[in-house]
Amino acid sequence: MPAKILLYSTAVVLLTLGMKAISSILIPIFFSFFAFLIFSPLVRWLMKKGVPGKVSVFLVILLFIFVFFGTAVLFANSLIQLSNMIPSYDTQLQSILGTVSTHFPVSGDTLTSVLRSIATFAFRVSGNIVTGALNAGSTVVLIFIVTTFLLLDSAGAPVKVQKEVEDQPVYLSRFTELSKTVINFMLLRTETNLIGGIGVAILFLIGGIDFAVLWGLLFFLFGYIPYLGFYLATIPPMLLGLFKYGPVGALGVLVGVTIINALIENVLFPSIAGRGLKLSTTIVFLSLIYWSYVLGAAGALIAVPLTIVVKIVLESSEDTRLMAKLMESRGTRDQVEEDEGKNGA
Known part of the structure; x- marks a missing residue:
């Protein structure tokens, strides 16, 4: 057993270093693969x-x-419009700081430095992640070509499956099941992100927050980043709410998006757990760190889907099935046991 653990650990380290070394190649390939998963149901529908x-x-x-x-x-x-409006925001910021400094024993320069540091950090991190996604799009021709070939193969897959089903029924059945699992996750996550992004955009339009559609898109995009994405996407519009309406505006933005996020994550998205896709909180957070290290900022966007693929691969082998089970949340294992009990009954 120790020898096997050492072997697996060495393989993981070498695989990690190898993927990091060719991350510029892997990023467009991964994005193509997940684009294929999202669009293939539409091809089948047509x-x-x-x-x-x-x-x-x-x-x-x-x-x-x-x-x-x-x-x-x-x-x-x-x-571009946001950068052009920064001078007016700076004027509003100075006015707010002047009001705050009269009520608290803190100098205006100190408050200015703190708020600007927060704003700089938020916009830099958000910009890096968006840039990472768009950098994957800088090889957009490759992404479109790979996605096109995947979709063409997918369109002809039913014929191929029919020809091979007699020879390898178990493997084909397993592959079909795993493909459906990942596709279901991608579609459900995309749908819930879209609903959340539209909800945020409508909220900001009603509230008069500048660039409401931009922030809605940001929430949609960052919805793929577990835990941290929501907070990173919240900071920029909160700052604009602060500049326009003062502390009440910032608080209103925070409360509004928190309610929307709670509805999305606690009402809509939990349906995924019923499909056996729920990963433990620790695994999700570690996967975010791992894939961000391997693929950079773009890795944060696809950390969870990639981890689900890894889990599915581990489940396909008897030697690594226990590792896949350890990646699941306790609730999901209980659900599986309950389902097995029902099937056995």
Whole structure:
């Protein structure tokens, strides 16, 4: 057993170092793979409606291009407008600090330094993550090409499966099951992020927070980052709420997005747990650190999906199945045992 543990540990270290060394290649490949998972159900839906496979893929790729470039243009325009408005925000900040310094024994310079440090950190971290995602898009041609081939293979998969099913029924059944598991997770996470992003944008539009659509997109994007994403996406609009309405505005932004996030994470997203996808809190947090180290800022966006893929791979082997079980939350194991009990009954 110690020899096996040493072997696995060495393999993990070598694999980690290898992936980090070629991260610039892996990032667009991973993004292509997850884009394929998100868009492949749409291709199948079009094919069921009678649209030929290649035409379905072409239409979906056009949608992919439109979404990607539309989002990039919106981000770029919003950031340019935001940079142009910074001088006016600075004036509002000085006014707020003057009011605060009259009630608290803290110098205005100290408050200015603290708030600017917080703002700089928040915008820098947010910018790094967004830039990491867009840097993956800098090889956008490769992403589109790989995604296109994956979708074309997917469109022809039913025929291939039918031909091979007699020879390898167990492996094909397992592969189909695992593919559905990852696709279900990606779709559910994307749907809940979209609902949350739209909710945030509407809230900010009603509240008069500048760049409401930009912050909605930011919440959608950062929704893929477990735990930290919500807080990172909250800080920039909170600062704008502070500049425009004072402390009450910042508090209103915090309360509003907290309610939306609570509804998303505690009402909508928990349905995933019923599908056996729930990972333990510790594993999710460690995966965020690990994939951010290996792939940089872009790794934070796909940390959970990649970890689910790892868990699925571990479950496929008897030697590593225990490791996969240890990655699950206690509640999920209880649910599995309950389901097994029902099946046994």
